[in-house]
Amino acid sequence: MLNCRYCGQRNLVLIPDWIPSYFIKPKLDLTSARRAMVKLFKDEEVETGLLKNARFENAELFFVPIYQLVGRRVGTFLSTKQTEASWTTKTQTRTVGLTTITTTQLVKQPELKPDTKVIFSDMVRGIPAVELEEWGVDRLNPEAVLFNHQAELIIYQRESMERLGTVLEPRFSAKERMEWLYKAGGLTERDNTEIIDQRIRLIYYPVFRVRWRYQGRAYRATIDGLSGEILFARAPFRQKGRLLWLLLISSATGFSFGKILAFLKLLVLTGALGLWFMLIFAVFLLMFVGFGWNMVRYSAELVIEGENRSLVWLGRPKATVFDKMLEKVNQLFQEMVEQNKRKRAYWG
Amino acid sequence: MSTSVIPLKCPNCTNPLKGFEMDQLFFCPNCQLAWEFSSDNPPSPYQVGYAKPVKKPNKFLSSFYLPFYLFQVEVQTDERTAQIQQVKTVLERLNKVFVPGYQLQRESYFGELGLIYTEQGIELEEDSGVSFDERAKIGLATRAIKDVIPYLRFYPLLMIDRRFDITGKSFDFKFQFLKIWAVPFYLLGEQIQESVLGRTFPTIALSAIDNFRKSP
Numbered sequence: 005m006l007n008c009r010y011c012g013q014r015n016l017v018l019i020p021d022w023i024p025s026y027f028i029k030p031k032l033d034l035t036s037a038r039r040a041m042v043k044l045f046k047d048e049e050v051e052t053g054l055l056k057n058a059r060f061e062n063a064e065l066f067f068v069p070i071y072q073l074v075g076r077r078v079g080t081f082l083s084t085k086q087t088e089a090s091w092t093t094k095t096q097t098r099t100v101g102l103t104t105i106t107t108t109q110l111v112k113q114p115e116l117k118p119d120t121k122v123i124f125s126d127m128v129r130g131i132p133a134v135e136l137e138e139w140g141v142d143r144l145n146p147e148a149v150l151f152n153h154q155a156e157l158i159i160y161q162r163e164s165m166e167r168l169g170t171v172l173e174p175r176f177s178a179k180e181r182m183e184w185l186y187k188a189g190g191l192t193e194r195d196n197t198e199i200i201d202q203r204i205r206l207i208y209y210p211v212f213r214v215r216w217r218y219q220g221r222a223y224r225a226t227i228d229g230l231s232g233e234i235l236f237a238r239a240p241f242r243q244k245g246r247l248l249w250l251l252l253i254s255s256a257t258g259f260s261f262g263k264i265l266a267f268l269k270l271l272v273l274t275g276a277l278g279l280w281f282m283l284i285f286a287v288f289l290l291m292f293v294g295f296g297w298n299m300v301r302y303s304a305e306l307v308i309e310g311e312n313r314s315l316v317w318l319g320r321p322k323a324t325v326f327d328k329m330l331e332k333v334n335q336l337f338q339e340m341v342e343q344n345k346r347k348r349a350y351w352g
Numbered sequence: 353m354s355t356s357v358i359p360l361k362c363p364n365c366t367n368p369l370k371g372f373e374m375d376q377l378f379f380c381p382n383c384q385l386a387w388e389f390s391s392d393n394p395p396s397p398y399q400v401g402y403a404k405p406v407k408k409p410n411k412f413l414s415s416f417y418l419p420f421y422l423f424q425v426e427v428q429t430d431e432r433t434a435q436i437q438q439v440k441t442v443l444e445r446l447n448k449v450f451v452p453g454y455q456l457q458r459e460s461y462f463g464e465l466g467l468i469y470t471e472q473g474i475e476l477e478e479d480s481g482v483s484f485d486e487r488a489k490i491g492l493a494t495r496a497i498k499d500v501i502p503y504l505r506f507y508p509l510l511m512i513d514r515r516f517d518i519t520g521k522s523f524d525f526k527f528q529f530l531k532i533w534a535v536p537f538y539l540l541g542e543q544i545q546e547s548v549l550g551r552t553f554p555t556i557a558l559s560a561i562d563n564f565r566k567s568p
Contacts, residue, residue, distance in 0.1 A: 005373050006357070014360040014368065016378070018391045024374065076459070078506045082519070120519040122510045126460045151457065151556060159373070200502040201455070201495065 023178055023206050025160035027067055028146070030168065030210035030229035031153065037063045037212035040232045041225060044239060049306050049313070051240040054218060061215040061222075065169025065229065067208035068141050069133040071181050074205075077127050079197030085119040123197050131181045133174030133206065139213075139226045140236025143310045146207045153230050157207065165208060178204050211235065234308055241304035241315060253296035260289050287333070294326030356391045363387065363395050370488050372563040376496035377419065377453065377532075381487035386419065386532050388496055398497075399531045402487060404479035407550030409538050416564045417490040417534035418546075419453035420466065421500050426526040427508050438515035442508070445473055449507050451500040453493040453532065454558070462553040465546060470507050474548060476533050490534050492560050497529065539564075 006015045032040070038060060045054040094109045128147040149155055158164075165171050176184075182204075210229030215222065218240060225237035264271070264282070271278035302320040306313060323331070360369045362380035369387060371378035377386040377398070385397040402417065427443055434440060450469040456462055504527045512518055536547040539561070543552045555561055 005360075016358045016360050016389055017355065018358065018389065019355045020391070074455075078502055080509070080518075118519055119517065120513070122506065122513040122518070124460065124464075124506055124510055126458055147457075150559065154556060156562070157559070198502070201499055203455075203494075 023071075023204050025206040025208070026157040027160055027165050027208035028149070028155050028157060028210060028230065030065060030212075031155070032210075032212065032227070032229050032232055034063045034065075034212070036232060037214055037227045037229075040212075040227045040234060041214050041216065041237075044225065044234060044237055044308070047239075047306075049242060051218070051242050052244075054239065058216050058218045061217060063212050063214045066211050066213055067165050067169060067171045068136070068139075068144065068211055069172060069174040070141070070144055070146055070207050070209050071131045071133050071174075071178050072146050072205050072207050073127070073129045073131070073182065073185070073202065074147075075127045075199040075202040077123055077125050077197050078200055080120050080122055081196055083119050083121055084116040087115045087117050090115065127199060129185060130207075131185055133176050133178075133181060134172055135175065136172075138224070138236055138238075139211070140234075140309050141209075141211065141226070143235055144209050144211075144228070146209055149209075149228075149230050155230055160206075160208065169210065171208065174206065178206070233310065235310060237308045238305050238316070239308070241306045243303075246300050246303070249296045249299040253293050253300070256289065256292060256296075260285070291330065291333070294329060298324055298326055354391060358389050358395075364397070371491045371493065372560065374560075375491060375493050376499070377493035379419075379487075379490045379493075379534075381484055381490070384487070386493065398529075400490075400534055401476070401478045401531055402482045402534045403476040403536065403548065405536045405547035407545070407547055408536075409540060409545055412538035412540055412545070414539045414564070415486075415489065415536055416539070416561075417487075418537050419490065419493045420469070420533045420535055421451045421453055421495075421497065422530045422533055423449045423451070423504055424528045424530055425449045425504055425508060428524040428526070429521060433521050436516060439512055442512050442515060446470070446508055446511065448473070448530070449504050449527070450474070450533070451495070451503045451507070453495050453500070454560075455492075455494050456553065456557045457559060458557060462557045463551060465551070466503065467507050467510065468551070469548065471511055472549070476535070476548065487534075489564065491563060492558075493532075494560075501527075 006017055007013070008015065041060070042055070044050065045058055091110055091112055094111045096107045096109070098105055098107075130144060130146050132141045132144070134141070150157065162171065212227040212229055214225045214227060216225070217223065221240075223238055225239075226235040227233070228235055271282060274281075298320070302317040304315045304317050307316055360371070360378055361367065362369055362383055362385070364383045364385060365380065367380055367382040369378035369380055377388050379386050379400060383397075384400045384402070386400050387395045387397055389395050400419070424447060427446060429439065429443075434443065448470070449466075451466045452459075505525050508525065509518065509523065512523070538545045538547065539555065540552070542555055544555055544558060544561070545552045
């Protein structure tokens, strides 16, 4: 809608395939974004020295374009429903040698009947119009934020947005993203439903990108510009665990060798039994030491994506020598189990 | 299809039309008509009736009108299905369908007013004493007539399915547009109350309400 500059007359501008664009003003400022990072540094799982030694480099505001699809899913779909269990007969036939045995059992089984359901529900999806690796923007949900934080959608004004931060332009068209959404299985095509009342709008969502450094290594984090939630962050995992593992493997090795030496005479006297015991014990010890060594050798980084947390081991190959060994032992064990099963089946 | 600029004046009386950004229909408080504009066709007018409030709150901050489409609907099915008591009851009562012209956020959760009006067979009474200024407080018709057509099938289907399993049954629908009803709503602060049944929903569900606040 446009107002005439001279007479004030309101005019309606009809543009085919036009997608309205809006932006949301951030509720956080740069100081609040830094404060959110301090909260991360105080986290129990990250390195203890972070709060003292981490150095902030900068924090920058970005407007990330997100397509918001609002629609209503209506239609019918055919599902099955369980009816009350009824008594039926179940016949089983098996052959033992030259004899065929037929067993008839009376069983109570629930029946499955087709059931048409009328679907009528609201659908809101937010899909980023850009692909940003390790930004965590896939987690952004403008609808929830607008609803819970009562944020206002402001009509897209490039100049006002650029005064606040950097505006990222969409890399994918709405059509491409919708196709992707359908292919990704976001909407089911199995049932007889359709999306009606479909509206697409482009929302520029504010996020802070914070850069900081610890022990010469650079880290980046993304903070929601409205809620202050950490969308994505990497931070060094606490070192305490590594030290504990070092202590554990050295004490386990020392203790085991000490005990073997103490009971060496007894083990020699027991002969083959003693050797078997030694072998099994050595395998377990090796596995423990191998696992512990892997934990000590490679430092880890904590990856935070909203509520989800995972560890990434730095410099660790896909499979270490220990991993390969463990895999072989596992294969051997699996083969033994299979062989045992086959033997049982044969005798049974 | 090309871009076109249409002055928001009533093609009938040249009075400025009422409506907001993203609206599909624009209202003339003078002629009591709603206009739908498109790049390809001439503007089409629809008759608007201002409904008399049945449940008016004692205190409210402001009032405004939201549009509802009213259709006459005829549902047909095979003779055997039509004789089933539950289906018969619904089909006998169902002849008019209301569909909201506005959109709420999380509509299914906050109440599908169109479905409620249809299920209850609401009959609205025209309020002839509404002043010009009051009539001008109308808008948010973000659904055009073509957008509401699917609702005319699914409201009745939903009503029947709630009473009787429709698996394997087929229904035919015939519908005819009757008019647009402007139903009064009252802003109570954090809540909005509609005036026919007195139902309320949070203001945040109608995010576009700011348009009424900003409009003179």
